[in-house]
Amino acid sequence: METSFTPSPDQASSDASPDVVIVDAIYSPRDEDLDVDNPLIRALPPYVSAESVLVAFRNGPDFSISHRRLSANSRVHRISSLRLYVEPLTCHPILIESIFRLITAGYAWRNPRDKTQILVRARYAESMNGSNGSNMVTIIPPRPAHEAGLALFGVSGVGKTTSLNRTLSFLPQVIRHAELSGSNLQVVWIKVDCPPDGSIKQLFHWMLLEYDRVLGTHYDKELGNTVRLDQLMNKVAAVAKYHHTGIIVIDEIQFAASGAARRGDPFMNFFVTFTNLVRVPLLIAGTPKALSLFEKSFRLARRSSDQGAIIFTNMAFDEEWEFFLKQLFKYQWIRKPRKFNKELSATLYELTQGIHALVVRLFQLAQIAAIRTGSERLSTTLLRTLARDRFGPVQPMMDALRSKKKRRIELYDDLLVEMLAGLDEEIRKQTESAKVMQAATQRQRNSVQLIAVSDLIAMGVPQSQALTAVIAALTEDDSLTGEDLVRAACEKAGITMESPHGADPEEQQSLPDIVRDAKSPEEALEMLRQAGWVVGDTKR
Numbered sequence: 001m002e003t004s005f006t007p008s009p010d011q012a013s014s015d016a017s018p019d020v021v022i023v024d025a026i027y028s029p030r031d032e033d034l035d036v037d038n039p040l041i042r043a044l045p046p047y048v049s050a051e052s053v054l055v056a057f058r059n060g061p062d063f064s065i066s067h068r069r070l071s072a073n074s075r076v077h078r079i080s081s082l083r084l085y086v087e088p089l090t091c092h093p094i095l096i097e098s099i100f101r102l103i104t105a106g107y108a109w110r111n112p113r114d115k116t117q118i119l120v121r122a123r124y125a126e127s128m129n130g131s132n133g134s135n136m137v138t139i140i141p142p143r144p145a146h147e148a149g150l151a152l153f154g155v156s157g158v159g160k161t162t163s164l165n166r167t168l169s170f171l172p173q174v175i176r177h178a179e180l181s182g183s184n185l186q187v188v189w190i191k192v193d194c195p196p197d198g199s200i201k202q203l204f205h206w207m208l209l210e211y212d213r214v215l216g217t218h219y220d221k222e223l224g225n226t227v228r229l230d231q232l233m234n235k236v237a238a239v240a241k242y243h244h245t246g247i248i249v250i251d252e253i254q255f256a257a258s259g260a261a262r263r264g265d266p267f268m269n270f271f272v273t274f275t276n277l278v279r280v281p282l283l284i285a286g287t288p289k290a291l292s293l294f295e296k297s298f299r300l301a302r303r304s305s306d307q308g309a310i311i312f313t314n315m316a317f318d319e320e321w322e323f324f325l326k327q328l329f330k331y332q333w334i335r336k337p338r339k340f341n342k343e344l345s346a347t348l349y350e351l352t353q354g355i356h357a358l359v360v361r362l363f364q365l366a367q368i369a370a371i372r373t374g375s376e377r378l379s380t381t382l383l384r385t386l387a388r389d390r391f392g393p394v395q396p397m398m399d400a401l402r403s404k405k406k407r408r409i410e411l412y413d414d415l416l417v418e419m420l421a422g423l424d425e426e427i428r429k430q431t432e433s434a435k436v437m438q439a440a441t442q443r444q445r446n447s448v449q450l451i452a453v454s455d456l457i458a459m460g461v462p463q464s465q466a467l468t469a470v471i472a473a474l475t476e477d478d479s480l481t482g483e484d485l486v487r488a489a490c491e492k493a494g495i496t497m498e499s500p501h502g503a504d505p506e507e508q509q510s511l512p513d514i515v516r517d518a519k520s521p522e523e524a525l526e527m528l529r530q531a532g533w534v535v536g537d538t539k540r
Contacts, residue, residue: 020214022174022185030104040107040186040244043175047100050093057096057166059086061331068335071478072371075333079367080427082360086159086166087327089320091312096167098150098310099283103171103188103246105148106281110244112180149275152285154312155401155413157357160285161251163312164191168249173214183243185215191249194286198255204232207248211239237278245280253286254413287413288406314401315354321345328360334367335376347380351387353401362386364427449474452485461493469493 025043061081068075127136154160168189175186190210195202208220219239223231240248275282284290315321322345329340338344352358365386366378375382391398400408449470456466466489473480473488480488 020173022176023172025175025177025186036111037113038107038111039177039180040110040112040246041104043177043186044100044104044107044188044246045171047097050097053093053096054088056170057086057088057092059084059166061085063331063333067333068337070333075371076368078333079364082331082364083427084162085328085331085360086162087324089315089324091310092163092167095152095163095310096170099167099247102148102150102281102283106246107244110241110279112182112244148281150281150283151309152283152312153288153291153309155314155355155409156287157355158312158314159356160312164249164251164283164285171246180244186244186246187211187214187240188246189249190214190245191251193252194250194255196252196255198257200256201229201232203250203256204229204236207236208232208239211243215243233274233277237274240278240280247281247283248278249283249285251285253284254289255286257286257290288409289413315356317346317349317354321349321354324356325359328363332367332378334370334378338378343380344378344383347383351383351391353398355401358391361427362390365390368427448481448485451482452489455486456489456493459490459495461495465493 025039027039027042028046030041030044030046061078061084063078067078070078152160152164168191171188173188173190175188177184177186180186190207192203192206192210195206205220208223211217211219219235223235227235315324322340325345325348326340329338332338348359348362352362362383366382369382369386370376370378397409397413452470452473453463453466456469457463461469469489469492470485472492473485477488
């Protein structure tokens with residue numbers, strides 16, 4: 001199964017993704033490198049403690065109470081930022097610690113400064129010269145039979161992918177070493193999704209494309225269109241070794257289960273072969289459907305979850321749920337925010353069954369609806385109405401979660417995936433609509449502001465003073481237009497503006513008409529006084 005491998009240049013090309021930053025290695029002594037000066041380990045950020053994880057893991061949107069005074073469209077736009085909301089829960093420290101442990105343990109056996117060859121020669125000579133008497137000499141140092149692995153499972157929406165992405169964000173993706181045998185670029189991690197059709201060949205293509213994305217290389221193009229699966233597998237293994245990969249994360253592994261069922265279960269054989277070949281720790285993540293892969297093959301289960309399987313579940317109706325909801329309730333852009341209370345808590349749990357993504361999406365939709373209808377307030381009635389209208393297709397899944405029966409949950413998990421995608425799309429459309437409406441409103445406001453400033457200048461008010469007065473008036477009441485805005489701005493500027501006494505509104509001249517023939521600001525001001533529009537002294 002050998003295939004040719006030509007290392008690509010170690011300098012990231014212009015084809016590398018702009019969102020990947022290659023950092024230069026900074027070395028720090030680490031207990032994990034067992035005092036053998038392993039640069040791959042010493043260049044990694046350390047795992048400090050579970051407490052530090054709970055502090056750093058949180059990811060909340062930019063929020064201020066002052067935001068509640070913004071326009072409706074501006075607030076709807078800000079509500080969309082809750083999509084990336086992450087609150088640390090009891091399941092997170094063990095995931096982060098496991099990933100850090102997997103990476104450092106894998107590097108312990110792949111030290112680029114390894115002195116095994118010298119040690120083997122010395123022990124061989126010791127064995128052959130009989131200096132050890134009748135005792136046998138171990139010539140080859142011991143090492144694990146295969147690299148360790150980790151499995152992460154949970155129903156859709158409980159935060160598996162979000163938690164993985166957040167955990168990996170604590171590690172640089174690519175580290176450049178000044179001196180290193182082989183490649184001087186260390187790829188600490190790569191993460192790919194399993195193709196929806198469960199194609200193993202496509203999965204390996206995607207792995208190569210991910211290396212190309214982060215390094216600016218062209219490994220995938222080097223193989224051509226007629227490449228065989230075994231050649232692809234060898235290529236990925238060679239690239240992973242050459243670039244000192246710390247861990248390979250494969251998400252949405254349940255798609256492989258579906259593909260395996262259709263094609264006679266080839267996935268497991270290739271998966272085990274690949275783990276033997278690549279010698280890099282693997283982490284696989286998926287929904288409960290992926291568990292069928294493990295039930296069919298004990299060998300695969302052992303290989304992919306040597307460090308254990310972590311199970312993410314929907315939150316129980318307990319102290320952790322209350323903590324999660326209290327933190328979420330801090331992010332209310334509505335003008336009449338609700339405090340956390342038992343009634344809202346019970347209603348939200350009943351409607352979402354503690355599925356993280358459903359809770360956040362329903363919270364977003366409720367705020368958007370409260371803003372659009374003008375109620376500016378959350379209520380159990382609003383939550384139930386939205387859940388009835390939006391969550392109808394996944395009621396079988398909600399019933400399955402209530403039953404806590406594994407097979408029922410597996411059966412309906414796809415419904416939840418589709419609905420979450422639909423909710424994300426709905427919120428995206430609401431946000432885009434708010435952007436368009438906000439832009440249109442701003443254009444209209446700019447026009448109103450410009451006309452008002454022109455009117456004040458025509459009255460003899462200096463331009464800078466006129467602009468300041470109009471902005472101050474609009475800040476106080478952004479609904480002002482026309483004569484009302486000019487009158488309010490005049491008050492801000494210290495000018496009293498009055499309509500001509502007894503004049504018929506239909507016969508009144510506009511301000512520009514009155515001052516059209518003025519030769520100077522002073523003359524314009526005098527014309528406005530004579531017309532009865534201005535009373536008082538404008539000389540400041």
